[in-house]
Amino acid sequence: MLGFIKKDLLMIKSNFKILGFLIVFYIVMGFMGQMDISFILPFMCVMIMISTFSYDTFNNWDAYAVALPNGRLNNVKAKYLATILLIVVTAFLMLILSVIMAYSQNTVINWENIIFTLLGSVFGTILSLSFMFPIIYKMGIEKARICIFAGVFGIIILAGLLFKYVNLAGVGAMLAKLENYWPMIILAACVLIPYISYRISLKIYLKKEF
Numbered sequence: 001m002l003g004f005i006k007k008d009l010l011m012i013k014s015n016f017k018i019l020g021f022l023i024v025f026y027i028v029m030g031f032m033g034q035m036d037i038s039f040i041l042p043f044m045c046v047m048i049m050i051s052t053f054s055y056d057t058f059n060n061w062d063a064y065a066v067a068l069p070n071g072r073l074n075n076v077k078a079k080y081l082a083t084i085l086l087i088v089v090t091a092f093l094m095l096i097l098s099v100i101m102a103y104s105q106n107t108v109i110n111w112e113n114i115i116f117t118l119l120g121s122v123f124g125t126i127l128s129l130s131f132m133f134p135i136i137y138k139m140g141i142e143k144a145r146i147c148i149f150a151g152v153f154g155i156i157i158l159a160g161l162l163f164k165y166v167n168l169a170g171v172g173a174m175l176a177k178l179e180n181y182w183p184m185i186i187l188a189a190c191v192l193i194p195y196i197s198y199r200i201s202l203k204i205y206l207k208k209e210f
Helices: 002-011 013-031 040-058 061-065 071-104 111-139 141-165 168-177 179-207
Strands: none
Touching: 002 013, 002 040, 002 071, 013 040, 040 061, 040 071, 040 111, 040 141, 061 071, 071 111, 071 179, 111 141, 111 179
């Protein structure tokens, strides 16, 4: 298992320089008050990990992995764990940067706002990988890119229709009743959703031939 995780992390080692550059860039923009960096960097980790699927295909990694003991299980599990590990590390880095920014700008640290923002960022990023990974395992990385793009476009259209025809006041009132429970709901979803996604991906991968 650890070998599979290490393999994925080594494959994206060259991308760490790009990620480091983006961190510096978004830090500067954050200090200037031009953008919120809390979501972009964790999402970049997902996109970088998606590139490992291309490396696996190019190097025929799957044919080798499935020949190893528990290779199919460990290959899928490692992909999820490595991605979530990067997201958590990046989120922790964002927490530190948010505190540093608040101190440097002599502003009061709003811990509740920072934590809630980070939880929302982690949730949105994990939701993205939970949606994309099963599609990639099912269709392959090349076809999956088109499907993911179409899916995102469809979600945007659906959201637009919901905003137009759904009574948002009623939805807002219902969500307000859950205000005190949102951290627990988000944490539970961050565990349950990727687990369901992992089980779907594993089921797909166990049936594939290489």
